[in-house]
Amino acid sequence: MSSYYYLDDPKSKMGSTPVPEEEFIKAVFSIARKHGLDITDEMILKEIDSELKPKRKR
Amino acid sequence: MKLTRDELHLNLKGKTAVFIDWANVYGWNSRKQKPVNPDKLYKYFKSYEEVLDILFYFGEDTHPKSKLFLEEIRKIGFNIITKPVKYIPVNIDSSHFKSISKEIKAALVSNKKLETTDIEQILKILDRKILRRKCDFDIEIAMDVYRLINTRETFIFLSGDGDFAPLIRFLASKKKKVIVIFGEGHLGKEVAQIGKQVFLCSAKNIPAISDGA
Numbered sequence: 028m029s030s031y032y033y034l035d036d037p038k039s040k041m042g043s044t045p046v047p048e049e050e051f052i053k054a055v056f057s058i059a060r061k062h063g064l065d066i067t068d069e070m071i072l073k074e075i076d077s078e079l080k081p082k083r084k085r
Numbered sequence: 086m087k088l089t090r091d092e093l094h095l096n097l098k099g100k101t102a103v104f105i106d107w108a109n110v111y112g113w114n115s116r117k118q119k120p121v122n123p124d125k126l127y128k129y130f131k132s133y134e135e136v137l138d139i140l141f142y143f144g145e146d147t148h149p150k151s152k153l154f155l156e157e158i159r160k161i162g163f164n165i166i167t168k169p170v171k172y173i174p175v176n177i178d179s180s181h182f183k184s185i186s187k188e189i190k191a192a193l194v195s196n197k198k199l200e201t202t203d204i205e206q207i208l209k210i211l212d213r214k215i216l217r218r219k220c221d222f223d224i225e226i227a228m229d230v231y232r233l234i235n236t237r238e239t240f241i242f243l244s245g246d247g248d249f250a251p252l253i254r255f256l257a258s259k260k261k262k263v264i265v266i267f268g269e270g271h272l273g274k275e276v277a278q279i280g281k282q283v284f285l286c287s288a289k290n291i292p293a294i295s296d297g298a
Contacts, residue, residue, distance in 0.1 A: 029244075039199055041148075041150055045108035
């Protein structure tokens with residue numbers, strides 16, 4: 028929880044609002060669910076795996 | 086300004102250091118808790134003669150307001166510990182976004198209603214990496230605790246973060262007094278479960294540190 032994402036926030040006098048990582052992830056999951064997407068562990072692992080794969084040169 | 090501390094007097098034992106994890110404190114604002122005011126916070130701790138260090142931890146980014154804020158904090162008198170926030174790239178043109186991105190690009194290129202410059206602009210945005218800013222000060226706080234452990238008797242943490250539990254236990258095992266000041270609803274169960282080794286204090290019981298006090 029002690030890692031924070033600094034999110035753009037024009038209302039903040041710091042130029043951003045720090046949000047704990049846990050809350051950030053919870054929000055992302057909640058938004059996805061509202062859009063009909065239930066993010067599963069399998070999807071996350073697949074996503075990480077595809078990010079790790081070496082990119083083919085064009 | 087001399088503060089009256091009749092609402093809550095912290096019973097400090099010997100030389101004291103205060104650690105403020107501002108990212109945590111900033112999130113305390115709620116219906117039950119007015120925003121913590123940095124100026125009032127500093128004056129509150131300064132009113133205790135035992136307090137020798139008031140350490141303020143917060144990340145710095147490129148936004149001009151960020152620099153101004155930290156400058157303001159420095160002027161108040163805090164000892165600031167800062168570092169640049171990390172920029173983590175999130176590319177929408179990668180992995181499973183790739184197919185969506187490809188479809189959008191194809192649709193754009195075939196769209197006769199859009200100007201070429203508009204299409205180029207949108208394609209540019211699609212190719213741009215989205216950066217997320219991230220920062221934490223756990224290690225810095227732990228290192229400062231370690232630096233001060235032989236010369237301070239009381240350690241005050243402004244953060245209810247459960248990740249601090251091992252550090253609090255360690256300090257208690259060294260016979261140090263530990264006080265955790267937390268926002269309502271922002272106390273990690275790991276800290277709440279420590280028991281008698283730590284003195285827990287809700288920030289709402291110290292109105293002198295908040296706006297509107």
